[in-house]
Amino acid sequence: MARVDIEGIEKRFNGEGGVHGVTLSVQDGEFLAILGPSGCGKSTLLRLIAGLERPTAGRIRLGGRDATGLHPKDRDIAMVFQNYALYPHLTLRENIAFPLKVKRLPRRAIDTRVAEVADMVGIGHLLGRKPRQVSGGERQRAALARALVRKPALFLLDEPLSNLDAKLRQAAREELKALQRRTGLTALYVTHDQVEAMGLGDRIVVMQAGRIRQIGTPEEVYRFPGDTFVATFIGTPPMNIVDHGDLLVGFRPETVIVGDAAGPAVAFPVVIRHVEYLGNVNLVYADARAPGQPVRVVAALPSQSAMPFSPGQETNFRVDAADLRFFDKATGLAVRDAGVTARFVQERSDG
Numbered sequence: 404m405a406r407v408d409i410e411g412i413e414k415r416f417n418g419e420g421g422v423h424g425v426t427l428s429v430q431d432g433e434f435l436a437i438l439g440p441s442g443c444g445k446s447t448l449l450r451l452i453a454g455l456e457r458p459t460a461g462r463i464r465l466g467g468r469d470a471t472g473l474h475p476k477d478r479d480i481a482m483v484f485q486n487y488a489l490y491p492h493l494t495l496r497e498n499i500a501f502p503l504k505v506k507r508l509p510r511r512a513i514d515t516r517v518a519e520v521a522d523m524v525g526i527g528h529l530l531g532r533k534p535r536q537v538s539g540g541e542r543q544r545a546a547l548a549r550a551l552v553r554k555p556a557l558f559l560l561d562e563p564l565s566n567l568d569a570k571l572r573q574a575a576r577e578e579l580k581a582l583q584r585r586t587g588l589t590a591l592y593v594t595h596d597q598v599e600a601m602g603l604g605d606r607i608v609v610m611q612a613g614r615i616r617q618i619g620t621p622e623e624v625y626r627f628p629g630d631t632f633v634a635t636f637i638g639t640p641p642m643n644i645v646d647h648g649d650l651l652v653g654f655r656p657e658t659v660i661v662g663d664a665a666g667p668a669v670a671f672p673v674v675i676r677h678v679e680y681l682g683n684v685n686l687v688y689a690d691a692r693a694p695g696q697p698v699r700v701v702a703a704l705p706s707q708s709a710m711p712f713s714p715g716q717e718t719n720f721r722v723d724a725a726d727l728r729f730f731d732k733a734t735g736l737a738v739r740d741a742g743v744t745a746r747f748v749q750e751r752s753d754g
């Protein structure tokens with residue numbers, strides 16, 4: 404019922420911006436995170452699905468039926484925005500009941516349903532209060548409850564947690580994920596926060612400049628980024644990228660062992676710049692030798708490992724061949740070819 408199919412969607416504003424040639428499908432019951440930097444077209448994509456924007460070209464199907472020209476209110480979609488948009492002069496009960504009042508449901512049915520969803524999101528005891536009399540997290544839950552109350556086929560969430568402080572966000576994320584598992588709802592969730600996308604999404608759509616760069620599970624986009632944009636956008640710190648002829652070689656900071664002792668197959672000669680002690684992890688920043696200018700690289704080492712490194716010291720970043728990723732220098736696209744890895748390892752061990 405809640406399946407979404409987007410085919411070649413195009414939205415051009417006058418000149419810049421918009422969404423270009425986006426094709427993707429969301430399965431019934433799936434939680435899909437849409438991730439990308441500011442201005443990449445995430446909100447526009449969501450608004451196109453909601454019917455708040457008209458596509459310049461392409462088609463949107465909801466539950467298998469063409470919905471491209473449908474009015475937003477005929478799409479059976481609920482949308483939760485960053486600012487919640489609760490009515491300030493209404494109580495939480497009245498806010499949550501609002502979509503059902505509009506549908507002219509009987510009073511008793513409304514009361515039952517409001518109590519049900521309010522309990523579901525844990526604000527049953529706050530229904531008599533106005534939005535300004537509750538915390539940010541509680542307002543956010545009230546907004547969710549208002550969206551849930553209609554039992555929509557599809558949920559669109561646009562950075563709904565971004566007004567919460569870090570701790571509350573973490574809690575809200577867990578709640579949202581649990582809620583989604585319980586209800587089996589289909590959701591598209593827009594965020595620029597990779598931790599949120601990784602934690603919530605069954606799959607992640609990574610967007611840049613109006614286009615999809617990659618769609619995959621959190622593990623796929625992290626471990627096998629489809630291009631250098633995804634490789635460097637996801638991960639903190641991001642994937643290291645070193646020049647190698649027509650190719651770029653990538654490796655994640657946590658796959659690195661620092662030192663000269665024989666170890667993992669491939670050694671990148673580096674000069675240590677500085678070390679950051681972050682508590683749970685130590686980051687070792689260095690310059691890797693490269694044609695032309697040296698490239699900044701970083702290793703993330705477990706906090707309990709010894710740190711006998713000083714600035715200016717020459718050593719190696721060592722990485723297992725299996726942890727290397729290759730990209731075409733001209734296109735930035737991932738090159739997945741065992742032969743490429745083998746040749747690179749061969750050259751490195753010869754040199």
Ligand SMILES: Nc1ncnc2c1ncn2[C@@H]1O[C@H](COP(=O)(O)OP(=O)(O)OP(=O)(O)O)[C@@H](O)[C@H]1O
Pocket residue numbers: 416417419420421439440441442443444445446447448595
């Ligand atoms: N109504 C509009 N008229 C003209 N340009 C627009 C309009 N809406 C969005 N844009 C442009 O389209 C691009 C995508 O905007 P969008 O709001 O979808 O980005 P976003 O990824 O959601 O960004 P953010 O994370 O900052 O909210 C931007 O360059 C924006 O300036």
